[in-house]
Amino acid sequence: MAIRVQLEDFDVGAELERLAAGNHGIGGVALFVGLVRDMAGGETIGAMELEHYPGMTETELERIDAEARRRWPLEETLIIHRHGRLEPGERIVLAAAASAHRQAAFEACHFIMDFLKTRAPFWKKEETPGGGQWVDARSTDDTAASRWSEKERAAE
Amino acid sequence: MAIRVQLEDFDVGAELERLAAGNHGIGGVALFVGLVRDMAGGETIGAMELEHYPGMTETELERIDAEARRRWPLEETLIIHRHGRLEPGERIVLAAAASAHRQAAFEACHFIMDFLKTRAPFWKKEETPGGGQWVDARSTDDTAASRWSEKERAAE
């Protein structure tokens, strides 16, 4: 249940080690690592600038994390999101969910990423040969997030 | 597209680094790490012995990997599974799937784990206070694997 918003890179192996340390009730950890790509919509990306809303970012990530823990029996969770200038290949985000069983870990990690994509206040500006360009939100991200609320309705 | 069956532990951070190295078409990597729990069915587990079928194990993991790559547009995949004696908290398995987009990475990683659980020839014997006990296969694992074939049928 840790949330971190930072300029610096993170060490996935060390974070996993810390997450699971001493908790032998954990049977599986699902992780997602987002990386900067060098192409988007046919354009070459030299780098990207990640702007965010300090204060709200942490609050919103905590809300998403709390909702994941309400929905699934999780032993541990972790969300790290970087901001600032990032080059292709660099790590942007890490989401991890640890549970006794793998289905809960997988679903919670996927849920966290889907909601982070549509609710956490980050904005990407890509450096392309034609200049800086704000990334458009993708409708597929809204679709991905909405399937979790459908699941909830179906379960009621 | 690497498969490894080994006695030794593995370094998740180093494996992720190697998987994504130099491939800037990767936008996301989904990973799953399975760990030995210290309790199962109300019994304390002192350690577990993982038996496997050398030769068939690699072949079966390659089949699962190839099927994942056929179903989703993946840039890279990795499956590492340990055998031998493992104590609570130790890593058992790592599955990773890298793709341009997160949905493909998540689904492929989940698919690999669900199929590994029902098809890869590994057997766990747990050391409990009452002696060694072979772990029973769980019907929920069959259910988890079968939902992927339902998806395939629905898509036809």
Added chain:
Amino acid sequence: MKILYFAWVREKAGVSSEDVSPPAEVTTVGALMDWLGGRGGGYTEAFSDRKMVRVAVNHAHVQADHPIAPGDEVAFFPPVTGG
């Protein structure tokens, strides 16, 4: 009332934050957008395509009918693109 702007809404408005005292009849987020955008120049441009502007009041996502009060922190920004 503290107003914050992010990403291209910030670039169009030409400022990243400002302190404002809207008239008493501005009681909702929607009315605030009308009033802020009505000041002309970059502000008008920032709010010209209202469907593309998202709002948070005191760090929580809200809709245009959400009420506002003098001590609030109100932020305007495009749909988020993190992750």
Added chain:
Amino acid sequence: MKILYFAWVREKAGVSSEDVSPPAEVTTVGALMDWLGGRGGGYTEAFSDRKMVRVAVNHAHVQADHPIAPGDEVAFFPPVTGG
């Protein structure tokens, strides 16, 4: 024909592998299980609950009606529990 046993099937059979030459009429996995189990002792016990025994021929999962040939490697084991 090489026969392999794993996990509790191995423990019940009392051997991990053996080379056998079943009679010519043993042409399927199911018939092979009958023949191997018919040898008594641990073998009979290993195959007593047939529903709990899985089979692979030459490293591929198969069903009881799968054909077998002299050069095959046939393995018997419980449902797998890795991961």
